[in-house]
Amino acid sequence: MKSKKFLSGDGRSEAEGFKQYGMGGKMQGKKFMISATWNAPEVSFNNPENPLWKGKTADDALFNIAANYLFTGFEVVPGHYCYDVYNNKHIKEDLENYPAYLQKVFNIK
């Protein structure tokens, strides 16, 4: 921010034509993705009956991280999540499927 390499401001300056808040980024064309490991099980997300997340997605729970990149002009692609790591039996599959996921979300031929 101080070097103005990531952004020119928060998007609301006169020079920026009073665009919306958060539109002062300079990193357009780049993409950001989170790959996270969770104790939380997959069924706790997207589930209005879960008392903790109340229907929120895993991406929603990590919005504070993604927001920094959105603010500076990145496109944020959906995260890759390995859930329930202490109990589950999917860790091997999650690892194996990760390259295919990267290929898909970054549209790599």
Added chain:
Amino acid sequence: MNSTRKVLLINTHLTYPKWSEGLLNDAFHQKAKTFFLEKGFEVLETKVEDGYNADEEVEKHLEADFIILQTPINWFGAPWIYKKYVDEVFNSGLHSAKFLSGDGRTREDATQQYGTGGKMQGKKFMVSSTWNAPKASFDDPNQILFEGRSTADVLIQITSNYRFCGVEIVADYNCFDIFKDGDIVGCLETYPKHLEKNLI
């Protein structure tokens, strides 16, 4: 039995000299302190930047009826010292089983929901935060950055820790646009009314 109600006021402002000295967050902290003292509460305080003992913070949380986090928003969350504080304090509360008995799921009952293993029922948690973001950037589907999200949606990574431990989350209080057009004086004046409405 001591029936005096207690509030824990956590101020997690991090000083950046000549840029963010902490005067505004301290002003909100003092406003809350005065309010609760006038209501007859015992006030427990933590200034994260000044240091703390994680085990003692667990005990302060257990003593408190209400917990308020006063924080500036630095890059869409509390300053990094707060994440360190949370990991250290909540890990202590997890290992000692004082904050929670587990994540709510049990081998005996597969229907138990994730996040229902808390032991802190009856307590309330509130965030009071200061933002560069303007109020108009929230709760509006036409806003490109937040896409209709509320302040509570953006603060979910903070409030989730408390909800996970059984604490009720009450409405956050926000002072917006503090560097440009925000009404800081008005925000400070209105703060006690928010505390009265949501906690008393």
